[in-house]
Amino acid sequence: MGLVIYFDGSYVQEEAAKVSVFDHGLLYGDGVFEGIRAYHGRVFKLKEHIDRLYESARTIQLKIELTHEEMTEVVLETLRKNDLRDGYIRLVVTRGKGDLGLDPRKCPNSLVFCIAAGIRLYPEELYEKGLEVVTVATRRNVPEAMNPRVKSLNYLNNIMAKIEATMTNSPEAIMLNNEGYVAEATGDNIFIVKNGELITPPPFVGILEGITRNSVMELAEKRGIKVSEKVFTRHDIYIADECFFTGTAAEVIPVVKVDGRAIGDGQPGEMTRNLIADFRELTKLDGPPIY
Numbered sequence: 687m688g689l690v691i692y693f694d695g696s697y698v699q700e701e702a703a704k705v706s707v708f709d710h711g712l713l714y715g716d717g718v719f720e721g722i723r724a725y726h727g728r729v730f731k732l733k734e735h736i737d738r739l740y741e742s743a744r745t746i747q748l749k750i751e752l753t754h755e756e757m758t759e760v761v762l763e764t765l766r767k768n769d770l771r772d773g774y775i776r777l778v779v780t781r782g783k784g785d786l787g788l789d790p791r792k793c794p795n796s797l798v799f800c801i802a803a804g805i806r807l808y809p810e811e812l813y814e815k816g817l818e819v820v821t822v823a824t825r826r827n828v829p830e831a832m833n834p835r836v837k838s839l840n841y842l843n844n845i846m847a848k849i850e851a852t853m854t855n856s857p858e859a860i861m862l863n864n865e866g867y868v869a870e871a872t873g874d875n876i877f878i879v880k881n882g883e884l885i886t887p888p889p890f891v892g893i894l895e896g897i898t899r900n901s902v903m904e905l906a907e908k909r910g911i912k913v914s915e916k917v918f919t920r921h922d923i924y925i926a927d928e929c930f931f932t933g934t935a936a937e938v939i940p941v942v943k944v945d946g947r948a949i950g951d952g953q954p955g956e957m958t959r960n961l962i963a964d965f966r967e968l969t970k971l972d973g974p975p976i977y
């Protein structure tokens with residue numbers, strides 16, 4: 687049996703969840719979304735994800751008919767309908783049906799749908815061994831054109847970078863901004879460790895302000911680690927002691943090689959391993975219960 691999907695006000699079988707060819711989410715990537723995780727019967731940082739969804743929608747002037755509370759219930763109920771206590775949730779709001787022009791005023795009703803499924807991005811052994819990745823030529827969108835802080839349905843910038851990475855058999859790409867400062871990976875934020883300090887790019891560089899990123903910064907501060915948001919370059923990654931990515935799907939994952947250079951001693955570092963453990967503990971405690 688397939689999944690039960692929340693689609694435009696009702697819960698339907700996945701075969702019945704069909705989007706119109708006139709939906710501007712499809713025609714133009716006009717919409718916003720969230721990727722959310724449920725762990726041990728709780729939805730991790732659900733409030734933060736719902737808030738970010740509405741903030742993204744506000745910037746693109748997309749009206750969502752549901753309230754925050756109703757949207758929260760959609761996520762919880764979709765999990766219940768699929769009998770999931772652990773899983774990945776994709777919450778999407780598109781501009782809805784319009785004509786073939788760009789004008790969003792021709793789209794009277796936005797469309798909300800929610801998919802909950804069991805997904806795991808990387809095999810467990812990569813959390814112990816770490817990822818080997820590359821930096822790519824495709825630059826992260828400049829905030830002045832389309833701000834990466836908006837989690838929009840237009841992911842072509844990230845997809846172009848992902849294509850470059852996969853051509854070299856690299857599982858991820860590190861993207862730089864237009865000035866050559868490190869921004870983020872295609873679906874994850876990046877951290878480096880240097881002399882005991884944890885460093886990650888500030889949002890103005892042009893990144894999605896990841897919810898996992900913020901959790902990890904808090905966890906590090908609780909450990910008494912100095913955490914800094916500051917710009918850095920590829921060179922700083924090469925000479926870092928440790929490097930890792932954070933994201934809802936990837937969680938906290940070590941990066942041990944970048945552009946063929948071993949980071950530190952080429953093994954996941956101690957701070958990275960501690961933060962992976964802290965993060966896994968946090969996922970047991972945080973967020974509203976599904977039942």
Ligand code: PMP
Nearest residue numbers: 873874875894896897898933934
């Ligand atoms: N950057 C990008 C471009 C992403 O798509 C994601 C995944 N949502 C992230 C960073 C990580 O954000 P989060 O921790 O909120 O999943």
